[in-house]
Amino acid sequence: MIRFENVDKWFGPMQALTGVSGEVGRGEVKVLVGPSGSGKSTLIRTVTRLETIQGGRVLVDGTDIASRGVDINRLRQRVGFVFQAYNLFPHLSAIGNITLGLTKLRGMGKAEARERGLAELARVGLAEKAEEMPGRLSGGQRQRVAIARSLAMDPQVMLFDEPTSALDPEMVGEVLAAMKQLAASGMTMICVTHEMGFAREVADEIWFMEGGAVLERGKPAELTSTFAHSRLQAFLASTS
Numbered sequence: 270m271i272r273f274e275n276v277d278k279w280f281g282p283m284q285a286l287t288g289v290s291g292e293v294g295r296g297e298v299k300v301l302v303g304p305s306g307s308g309k310s311t312l313i314r315t316v317t318r319l320e321t322i323q324g325g326r327v328l329v330d331g332t333d334i335a336s337r338g339v340d341i342n343r344l345r346q347r348v349g350f351v352f353q354a355y356n357l358f359p360h361l362s363a364i365g366n367i368t369l370g371l372t373k374l375r376g377m378g379k380a381e382a383r384e385r386g387l388a389e390l391a392r393v394g395l396a397e398k399a400e401e402m403p404g405r406l407s408g409g410q411r412q413r414v415a416i417a418r419s420l421a422m423d424p425q426v427m428l429f430d431e432p433t434s435a436l437d438p439e440m441v442g443e444v445l446a447a448m449k450q451l452a453a454s455g456m457t458m459i460c461v462t463h464e465m466g467f468a469r470e471v472a473d474e475i476w477f478m479e480g481g482a483v484l485e486r487g488k489p490a491e492l493t494s495t496f497a498h499s500r501l502q503a504f505l506a507s508t509s
């Protein structure tokens with residue numbers, strides 16, 4: 270579903286990604302971990318061309334996303350993206366945030382969009398908050414609305430960039446639960462997170478990044494055995 274082939278990314282003189290390769294198969298969940306500045310955000314931002322790359326290729330469903338003829342707006346509808354925070358339009362209600370894309374980008378009628386939006390809100394446990402404004406929702410609820418909004422667009426892939434790291438601790442669980450449910454439903458996902466419990470439970474594979482490269486990768490069960498890399502062990506020790 271997603272393939273990184275020798276991806277190089279430079280910010281001016283600074284190389285942020287160095288020959289990153291890897292695959293995310295349909296229905297798979299890959300979790301990216303690693304210290305701050307290691308290139309995790311940059312890597313997933315390449316998938317929707319939020320970052321252009323200087324070397325290598327990124328393929329989504331077999332198509333090189335840099336090739337001519339790729340409709341970037343359609344690509345961004347097919348690849349949902351949930352960021353750390355500030356996802357929602359503050360002047361629109363929860364349901365308004367969700368129906369906007371459906372009516373404006375999908376040309377869906379208002380009634381149908383509303384029905385779809387309510388179904389997605391129900392999926393993340395927020396049916397009763399449909400009319401609430403983001404400012405009156407908790408951080409965890411806002412992130413769940415952001416997830417519902419992405420899902421309403423019928424994405425083939427969902428990308429998460431530290432969706433719980435700005436939340437108060439008591440709200441982390443409800444967002445991770447929504448992500449776990451999504452993973453169980455067969456969604457293809459790349460998640461950047463420091464939540465190692467989530468990674469162990471949900472990831473098909475964990476990629477450990479440092480200095481713009483994937484230094485180690487393996488199944489969660491291999492984390493402490495074949496994952497012998499001392500940098501990874503140090504990182505895991507620092508997050509647990």
Ligand code: ADP
Nearest residue numbers: 280283285303304305306307308309310311312
């Ligand atoms: P992570 O998400 O793992 O914390 P990032 O992908 O955000 O790391 O950043 C990787 C490297 O690229 C860092 O050194 C960061 O400072 C740099 N970087 C990220 N975005 C930009 C940018 N827009 N301009 C310049 N440098 C950037």
Ligand code: MG
Nearest residue numbers: 309310311430
């Ligand atoms: Mg980041």
